[in-house]
Structure formats: structure tokens, C-alpha cells
């Protein structure tokens with residue numbers, strides 16, 4: 001017997017997206033686990049964007065106009081905190097990106113953060129608290145999060161980077177129930193982000 005959903009899965013955008021290399025910081029260095037080159041531009045082009053941006057598990061993302069939460073002070077976050085329990089206010093951001101370590105072993109090997117590891121759902125719960133109604137939550141991991149309470153998926157995509165095709169990840173975009181928040185347009189969108 002099929003169970004009826006209270007949302008329409010046929011409206012969820014799906015695709016597979018392949019990137020050609022890993023991103024580098026302005027000084028040419030590469031942070032382990034950083035997004036593929038062009039990933040943030042793609043997100044913006046797809047209009048999965050917000051003016052008040054929060055990165056949970058930010059790593060070395062170069063987005064100076066954002067709030068960046070990471071447990072490791074050496075990556076210069078705006079807040080050195082556990083991204084599952086932040087000091088940010090309820091419904092205080094338009095847009096929240098989650099890019100945690102994808103497994104406990106990777107958390108240990110890449111960042112020495114295994115004691116702060118959990119699957120995506122603990123981070124997603126915190127994102128749902130922080131994001132405003134109509135705002136977006138984006139996740140990139142090996143898992144699709146459970147449908148985030150109070151949110152609907154609007155996109156579920158496979159993301160991989162040549163030549164690491166063995167490590168396809170799942171990228172999701174969810175919107176918290178509410179009137180969609182439209183980001184303000186800037187004269188030159190390229191000026192806002194360097195990546």
C-alpha cells in the first residue's frame with residue numbers, strides 16, 4: 001500500500017553535476033574537503049542563494065560577507081563552535097550551507113574532529129532552527145538528510161569531481177515553509193564572491 005505524502009516529490013529538481021577540479025583559495029592553497037571549483041557559482045546561477053549566509057562546518061570557504069561556523073579555530077571562522085549547537089539566533093539567516101565531514105573516519109583522518117562527528121541530521125536540525133521562513137538549507141554529504149522538519153526539498157543532485165568519480169556526493173536544497181526570500185540583486189554578482 002503506498003502512503004500519501006503531503007508534498008509533491010515530482011517538483012523536486014534533480015540532476016547530476018560534474019566538476020573538473022577542486023577549488024583553491026586566493027593564495028593557491030587547497031583545503032582538504034573544499035568544494036569543487038565552480039560549485040558556489042553553480043549554486044548562485046541556479047538561484048539557490050541568500051543575502052544572509054551561514055556556513056555550518058565552513059572550512060576555509062572564502063565568502064567574507066557570511067557567518068562561518070567551524071570547530072577548528074585555525075580555519076578562521078567567524079564563530080569557533082560546534083555547528084550542531086551554535087549561538088546564532090532562531091530564524092536569523094536567509095541561507096544555511098552544511099558541509100560536514102562525510103564519515104567519522106574522514107572526520108578523524110582529515111580534521112581530527114571525530115568527537116564532534118554526527119550524521120547530517122543533527123546539523124540539519126540546527127540549520128532548521130537558524131533559517132528564516134522561506135529561506136534555504138543546502139547540504140553536501142554522502143547522505144540525503146531526512147526531510148528536515150518544516151522544510152521541503154526543492155532539489156536533490158548527485159555531485160562528483162573528475163577524476164574522483166568514485167566519490168559521488170549528494171547535494172540537497174530545502175526551503176523552510178514560508179514566502180521564498182528573494183536575494184537582492186547586485187550590479188555585478190561576480191564582485192560578491194571570488195569563487
Ligand SMILES: C[S@@+](CC[C@H](N)C(=O)[O-])C[C@H]1O[C@@H](n2cnc3c(N)ncnc32)[C@H](O)[C@@H]1O
Nearest residue numbers: 033034035057059060061070071082083099116
Ligand atoms: C568538508 S570540510 C568543509 C570544507 C568547506 N566546504 C570548504 O570549501 O572549505 C568540513 C569542516 O567541518 C569542520 N567540522 C567538523 N565537525 C564539526 C562540528 N561538529 N562543528 C563545526 N565544524 C565541524 C571541520 O573542521 C572542517 O573544516
